[in-house]
Amino acid sequence: MGTGTVTPATEMLSREELRDRLLAVGAGRYHHQHPFHLRMHEGLLSRGQMQAWALNRYYYQSRIPMKDALLLAKSEDPAFRRAWRKRIVDHDGNLDGYGGIEKWIKLAEAAGLSPDEVIPCVGVLPGVRYAVDAYLALVRDSPLLVAVASSLTELFSRDLISLRIDKMRMHYPYMVDGLAYFEGRLTQAPEDAEFALDYVSTHAGNRSQQQQVIGALEQKCAILWAQLDAIDYAYVSPGNIPPGCFVPQCD
Amino acid sequence: MGTGTVTPATEMLSREELRDRLLAVGAGRYHHQHPFHLRMHEGLLSRGQMQAWALNRYYYQSRIPMKDALLLAKSEDPAFRRAWRKRIVDHDGNLDGYGGIEKWIKLAEAAGLSPDEVIPCVGVLPGVRYAVDAYLALVRDSPLLVAVASSLTELFSRDLISLRIDKMRMHYPYMVDGLAYFEGRLTQAPEDAEFALDYVSTHAGNRSQQQQVIGALEQKCAILWAQLDAIDYAYVSPGNIPPGCFVPQCD
Numbered sequence: 001m002g003t004g005t006v007t008p009a010t011e012m013l014s015r016e017e018l019r020d021r022l023l024a025v026g027a028g029r030y031h032h033q034h035p036f037h038l039r040m041h042e043g044l045l046s047r048g049q050m051q052a053w054a055l056n057r058y059y060y061q062s063r064i065p066m067k068d069a070l071l072l073a074k075s076e077d078p079a080f081r082r083a084w085r086k087r088i089v090d091h092d093g094n095l096d097g098y099g100g101i102e103k104w105i106k107l108a109e110a111a112g113l114s115p116d117e118v119i120p121c122v123g124v125l126p127g128v129r130y131a132v133d134a135y136l137a138l139v140r141d142s143p144l145l146v147a148v149a150s151s152l153t154e155l156f157s158r159d160l161i162s163l164r165i166d167k168m169r170m171h172y173p174y175m176v177d178g179l180a181y182f183e184g185r186l187t188q189a190p191e192d193a194e195f196a197l198d199y200v201s202t203h204a205g206n207r208s209q210q211q212q213v214i215g216a217l218e219q220k221c222a223i224l225w226a227q228l229d230a231i232d233y234a235y236v237s238p239g240n241i242p243p244g245c246f247v248p249q250c251d
Numbered sequence: 252m253g254t255g256t257v258t259p260a261t262e263m264l265s266r267e268e269l270r271d272r273l274l275a276v277g278a279g280r281y282h283h284q285h286p287f288h289l290r291m292h293e294g295l296l297s298r299g300q301m302q303a304w305a306l307n308r309y310y311y312q313s314r315i316p317m318k319d320a321l322l323l324a325k326s327e328d329p330a331f332r333r334a335w336r337k338r339i340v341d342h343d344g345n346l347d348g349y350g351g352i353e354k355w356i357k358l359a360e361a362a363g364l365s366p367d368e369v370i371p372c373v374g375v376l377p378g379v380r381y382a383v384d385a386y387l388a389l390v391r392d393s394p395l396l397v398a399v400a401s402s403l404t405e406l407f408s409r410d411l412i413s414l415r416i417d418k419m420r421m422h423y424p425y426m427v428d429g430l431a432y433f434e435g436r437l438t439q440a441p442e443d444a445e446f447a448l449d450y451v452s453t454h455a456g457n458r459s460q461q462q463q464v465i466g467a468l469e470q471k472c473a474i475l476w477a478q479l480d481a482i483d484y485a486y487v488s489p490g491n492i493p494p495g496c497f498v499p500q501c502d
Binding site: 028029035125126127129130131133134137218221222223225226229230232233234237239240242243244 | 380384469473490491493
């Protein structure tokens with residue numbers, strides 16, 4: 001992992017060492033460094049490319065509460081479930097329905113899409129769909145510890161979202177009415193990440209389980225990265241949009 | 252589907268109409284038209300790119316017999332299972348182990364890789380992995396009819412493989428010692444495709460099931476296409492190889 005610690009590979013890591021290993025995964029593999037995000041932050045994306053990103057990423061957003069429901073279903077502990085269900089509420093909203101998913105639809109509208117284009121997930125890139133479905137499969141098929149650990153990318157999301165809000169205001173002023181999703185995540189994501197980090201630090205009872213935690217974060221980073229690979233491939237160079245997928249109607 | 256027939260959307264298609272619809276799916280969505288294949292056939296790929304293709308595609312090859320085992324497990328009919336298990340034998344070989352998977356390793360060796368680099372599937376692109384895993388999930392989670400239909404891309408593979416053999420001899424002479432896989436598939440694939448086509452034609456008992464058959468073929472085409480998207484993205488333009496993935500050591 002190259003974090004410079006000297007703990008032998010069979011000994012338990014301390015809480016601090018585990019945290020350092022997880023932060024090192026983020027530094028090397030989180031999608032803040034993906035070429036598509038770099039391009040976005042440099043202001044180089046067209047409105048059509050922003051639409052393609054918002055439409056494809058909606059599929060991920062739409063699956064988050066389903067992922068969290070799969071995770072809830074693994075826990076026998078009402079206290080854990082009460083704490084974790086906050087995430088479902090954050091995304092699905094209260095009875096008024098105004099949560100993260102609705103806010104993402106507003107973001108897509110700001111980019112120029114109608115909800116009818118976005119919500120059915122027709123035209124989503126297969127590569128994005130497979131990556132997101134791999135996330136649900138990982139959570140469904142893994143022990144609770146690994147499922148919780150796969151959420152730890154939220155350790156890194158605050159910095160990325162904060163930068164993205166600035167860059168959108170600067171380079172994509174038409175997106176300004178759609179930033180409520182990111183503004184909400186600025187406080188939600190760090191709270192969620194701290195809870196998950198505390199959980200895995202407490203419940204990984206030996207080095208092997210700690211390695212599973214680290215591996216789960218690596219897998220989740222790859223899942224986020226692969227979504228941007230698919231979007232970057234299809235929408236940055238001409239001629240690469242797969243059959244049946246969303247075709248932007250503006251440059 | 253734009254095949255020019257006038258059968259109303261609720262009436263059963265004839266065997267010929269169903270076949271025509273399936274062929275139309277292949278014409279529009281099979282990966283013979285993918286930009287990466289077009290580049291390959293024009294002789295434009297470097298040896299490193301051929302290696303990346305062989306290494307990543309090995310993950311698909313390695314999962315085919317697992318897919319066929321999932322499919323076998325769905326059938327209560329010994330005669331069907333006897334017929335279908337031929338595919339497992341074709342890929343895994345007889346006791347000498349010389350089957351499609353072994354032949355693909357020879358192909359990768361012709362490209363300049365060692366079996367130790369290929370067999371562990373370390374360095375496979377996550378996008379390829381997710382697409383292949385989506386194929387296994389489709390077969391695992393669908394009725395037998397849909398699982399069988401998802402194999403119908405073999406209707407189109409003979410022409411592609413035949414062209415590929417010619418183009419490899421012409422443009423990539425170092426690959427010549429690795430062509431046994433493709434030579435075997437020239438006869439295996441059409442036999443398998445005819446069996447599957449006959450099966451779905453006989454067992455799709457109403458229009459809705461026929462549409463499921465067509466939809467399964469569309470899904471499978473997308474799965475093949477997405478693998479090449481990931482390979483094309485990562486290995487054609489510089490700077491796009493995701494963290495932890497295979498890096499060619501030659502141009």
